[in-house]
Amino acid sequence: MAFVFTALRVLLGLFFVLAGALKLTDQISAEVYQQLKSEFVQFADVFPLKDFGFKPKPMQYLVTVGWIEVVAGLLLAFGPRLLQEISNFVLTIVMIGALYSLIVLKEPLAKCAPATVSLGLLLLLNFRGRGRKQKVQRRDYSPKGLPPPHTK
Template sequence: MALMLAALRILLGGFFMLTGAAKLSPVAAPVSQQLKVLFTRFAEVCPLKLFGYQPDPRSYQTAVGWLELLAGALLVAGPPLLQGISTLLLILLMMGAIFTLVSLEESLSTCIPTLVCLGLLLLLDACRLLAQPQQALRPSRKKTAAPRAFRESWE
């Protein structure tokens, strides 16, 4: 089970590192233009707009790209605490992406990759949280002997 969770963590981390790098790098002109158009639409319905912040589409794309790249890298190679934090950040990012897609009234087929990523991140986080108490509650195998005076008083 631990091997499957590690594989899932590495695959998800690698996926988010690739998608983050694609948002940050000047890729082929048609893809770059398509990302620019998408993030212009995304910035119009950004979840942060509910709090009074309207992001610039280019800076929004850059911020999402860096978040995906760094959180994906921490998910792959970070210590357990930072893996948990990066999972939480990616879950929040996917929830924001779903909010954005629903606000733009996109089709279900457009939302499916985001929903799958969110589901896998939630599964990874739930399994990590379920495995944590088991490690903390394992009894030690070291047996301690009762003091001699204590044993003699009961005999």
């Protein structure tokens, strides 16, 4: 089962690397890049922190999300355990923000599906194994031949 979660983590991380790269350059797909640029104009208009006086510029927003996805995706796929967990958390926040923006813009369900599936997989990776009790190994530190000490 551990192999399945490792494979899922690596594939999901690489998916985010590709998604971030699409936001950073038009060299992969000029059409997708132009579409993302126009979408981020709308996303900036409904940015969740806009009510607190912070509204990002669309291109800065696009580039920031792109770099976050690339770096966090690489760390999720290939980083040490602690950085995998941190990147999972960061990508979860990004996906919640994406879903918020899509819902506020009243986008069709098909357009919300990639962010919803990505969020679900990130949460699955985050909560895997947390419901199971971990075995505690007890070590016997008493010298050989002596009975264990009695505790009162």
